[in-house]
Amino acid sequence: MADILVVDDVAENLHMLQLILRQQGHTVLAAINAEIALSIIQRKPPELVITDIKMPGTSGIELCKLLKAEKHTSHIPVIFVSAHSDTDWIVEALHAGGNDYITKPFIPAEILARVDTQIKLLDAQKSAVKQQLSQVMNEMVIGVAHEINTPLGTAITAVSHCGDTVNKLVAALEAGRADTAMFTDKLRECDTSLALSQRNLNRVAKFVSMVKQIARVECPVSPTRVSLLEFAEKVQCAWSDKPVELHLVVPKDLVAVFDGGLLASVLDTLIANSLAHGRQQGTLQVTITLDIEEGKLSVRYQDNGLGLDGISEEDMLKPFVTTKRGNTGHVGLSASVAANLIVNALEGNYCVQNNEDGLLWQITLPVEPV
Incomplete structure (x- = not known):
């Protein structure tokens, strides 16, 4: 059985869909418009959304696009409700990310069959994820x-x-x-x-x-109010006695709300990785640039080392893949740990480039308004 959210501006349609689905044992919540639906989804995302295509204000198609655009709701299947004559609308709805559609007047057997199909697909996806996790x-x-x-x-x-x-x-x-x-x-x-x-x-x-x-x-993120200048000074101080020259470029008076401890871990991991892999003759030089761009924290990490040194960007991010073996103490986890912290813990994204100056990480993280 599944948690299902039904969205329709016509009370009779809501009542009928609720009746059909609840008789099958599903838990059903109802919303008379997209705005209420989004509020419900924000509090507790359902396993499935059934929405009318045409609604005053935000349409079902626009609601679907909003859900598919967000990371935490993009996986929710959307079934559209339409009239038989809404062929063009149905095509547009499926292009927007819809998974299926049912037509009015309602046929209970059809509704239950289409819902059952989506639930089975969800179960199959969960099973596949579990198998993949087990393998990993x-x-x-x-x-x-x-x-x-x-x-x-x-x-x-x-x-x-x-x-x-x-x-x-x-x-x-x-x-x-x-x-x-x-x-x-x-x-x-x-x-x-x-x-x-x-x-x-x-x-x-x-x-x-x-x-x-x-x-x-997997630990809870603890965002706090962070001065980028003070954050940069702490990172620089932590590496002051190591064979690396850190150049931190930070505009003055910039403050953001994020987990400074986790970001410091990311940077520490990248610096240690550069020391193990990228160091040439002399002292390693690393330039870290911090800035706020379009409401997001931008982090640019550039070293002057050897770059990827014969391995691909994809291989660099695989656990236990490393060009350093023997007694170096390097086990090939640094890059994958940094990438996981960026994407999964800090909910950001990154791009790694191997250029003539060394290795470049460009990181973007969401930050809360101060």
């Missing part, structure tokens, strides 16, 4: 196991070797066979083993931190 999770688990097991195994082996070396040194001391040269050699072996263990454990720590960043996508 399986791939993620395999990737996590591989990326953690390899450095952990190396670290354990290095620590074990260090323990064996210490035991041999103790045995030599107890037997009176230890001298300065042996002490020096064994301690150097221990130092090498511990350094190898530390490098690999640091790699594991970085990976765990990156996985935590992925989890932040």
